[in-house]
Amino acid sequence: MPASRHVGLALAVAGSAVTGAALPSPAHAESTVLHVDNGPRSNCSDSGTGTRERPFCTVQAAADAAGPGQTVQLAPGRRFTGQVTVRRSGEPGRPIVFQGAEPTVHAPNASVGTRSWGRGPAPAPHAFVLEGVHDVTVTGLRLDAPQEGVLVKDSTRITVDHNDVEAGDPVRGGVRAFPAATPSVRITGTGSYVTVSRNRISAAPVSGVAVDAGTSGVVVTTNLIAGGAGRGVLVTDAPGTIVVANTFGRNCGSDLEFAGNSTGSVAENNILAKRPAPRCGTAAPAAIPLVVSAGSVRSTRVDYNTVVPSGPYAYSWGDTPFATPEAFRAVGQGASDNAVDPGFPADREDYTPAAVTGVTDAADPNALGTPATDLLGAEPADHPRFPSPTAWGYRDRGAIELQDPLRVRLGARPLPRPGHPLNARLTVGYTAGWAPGTATLDFGDGSAPRAVDPGHGTVDHDYPAAGSYTATLTAGGPAGPVRTSTAQVVVGPAGRH
The missing domain is CATH 2.60.40.3880 (Immunoglobulin-like)
Structure with missing residues (x-):
């Protein structure tokens, strides 16, 4: 496998001066895994020990008990209604992990949040809230909420990985729970070294991922962000944000936008295939897939992307639109970009690219922030039909690596x-x-x-x-x-x- 600058390397340089809320020492520090299971035969108790035989009933109870190096294991297939507010922090190299099914195991993900609502009080706004904490991982879960599915605020060394996220829409079944829509995942405040990786983020009403002003060292990598009414990723006044190896498909707004002052950012190895659905309306074709504001162009790098617009322009660079990758190269960017059709199957839920020149084995495998495996947990596969564009390895563009069908x-x-x-x-x-x-x-x-x-x-x-x-x-x-x-x-x- 080719050498890669994995996400973990980007996180390793984070400082260790951040502290979480002052809470008592965890009561269950002797156990590596705290189990959560609210099933009718689980024998659960929120005042229990979190063992497999006596699990917690709620994720919140386990979150309040967990300490550095512990994993909160949610029972597969269970639905945990309500919001989890993480108040405890892990340590560098010993995060607190909230974990559902492993991505390679064909088991139903545990669900956190509120999938539907009707009459009665408004549901909890979020699935997970991480505020003022550090060294926490949320992985292998289905997250659904009327506001942000994951809200990360003033937090450091946070990883949101391998989740299915459908959140941010305050209206469900004709019932409105909150005044306005929100991003599905938001990083805000003074957060730093936050990684959003290998998630499926669908039907985002505002944006799939929002990286707000004041954050730094954020990595958005190897996600599938598709079918949203708004943008795919919106980075606002967040210099140095890395957006690498994501697949964007059928979003109504721009797929990737660096707004305000987001200098020194990176957009590499992404597939931005707009092709908006009819539900997007007549304005959707005008949405430009990749936008970099005038305040963000300094030291920002755009390369190895496949950009397929549905309207007249593929890029906006410093308020100047460009129709094609060839025209975009005039500003010294996108030397290896192209507009190749990635060949997604007709099934709108499948974004596995076909074996296409310019997509398969056509990425920069050494791009900063690239994880070792793709969205589906597969390692890079070298297709003999396509020579690697680099001397140090091979990798496909986008979030899903095409695998040998043998x-x-x-x-x-x-x-x-x-x-x-x-x-x-x-x-x-x-x-x-x-x-x-x-x-x-x-x-x-x-x-x-x-x-x-x-x-x-x-x-x-x-x-x-x-x-x-x-x-x-x-x-x-x-x-x-x-x-x-x-x-x-x-x-x-x-x-x-």
């Missing part, structure tokens, strides 16, 4: 029949990958392996003696990855049951 799948069951008492039927699936390669099926009995063509089918095989065998399907080659799948085959008397 797949194998093997199943087996005994299928004795007249004249073939030790016969088994193996079910074979083989999807060819990017690189030339072969697939072979080894029956596990010492007989010659059989070549397998791409596709799906069945293979019958007579085993030499009753017993248990391990069949193996292997595909790939020296120019690409190798995949294997195994199946246990039991034939003879035991296999008939």
Whole structure:
């Protein structure tokens, strides 16, 4: 894997002088994990110990008990209604972590906030509020609220990672809870070294991420920000903000805007594909995907982006619009930018780019703020069709790394029949990958392996003696990855049951 300047490196330089609220020492410091489960059979108690056998009922109770280095583990699939206000801080290298399902585990995320409301009192405004704290991570959760899903204020070394966020809309089902819409995620006050990474932020009414005046060292990376009525990311008077490797799709407003005085900022490796939906109205095509104000152009760098406008202009630089990446280069920016269609599938929920020249293996893999894995938790994959634009590695533009489609799948069951008492039927699936390669099926009995063509089918095989065998399907080659799948085959008397 190519070397990358990971997000953690950007955070490591943060100072350690920030302190959280003066609260008593955590009561459960002896445990690394504090469990939260409000299920009907969970035996939960907010005055309990936070063990798996006696979890907390609410996330707030766990948040009030957690200390540096502890993880607040939310039970997958549970809904925790209301706002979590984080009052405790972790330590450098020992954050307090609020965690739902791991991104690689196919389990339903725990939900925090308020997904719907009707008659009765207004719901809690936010899912998470982090104010005046440091060294806290919120990850693997579904966050929904009528105001900001995550509000980070006057806080340092905060990570908001791998969440599904749909927040900021005060109206739900025709019922208004608050006067105005807000961003889905906001970093405000004197916050510093805040990372918003690998989140799915959808249907943002104002902006997906807002970085406000007074903040510094903010990194917005590898997020999918799509389908919003407003902007994707709005940075206002926040110098040095890094916006790298995000995918923006079908937002009505500008996808990325540096406003006010946001000098020394970076926009790299992003895909900005506007194509607004009809719901955006007639004004939407005029929205310029990438905007840098006159007060933000000094020392700001724009490069390795794919910018696909829906109107006449792709960029605004210091109040001057530019229609194409080629025209934009006149200001000394965007040397590797292009306007290539990323080839998103027709399904509006899928923003995986196709294998397209200018997008696949076309990013700067050493861009500051780039995490080790993409939005889906996958590592960079080197497509043999596309030479890397740099000498030090390969990476795709946007939040989702295109993966080699090479797949194998093997199943087996005994299928004795007249004249073939030790016969088994193996079910074979083989999807060819990017690189030339072969697939072979080894029956596990010492007989010659059989070549397998791409596709799906069945293979019958007579085993030499009753017993248990391990069949193996292997595909790939020296120019690409190798995949294997195994199946246990039991034939003879035991296999008939």
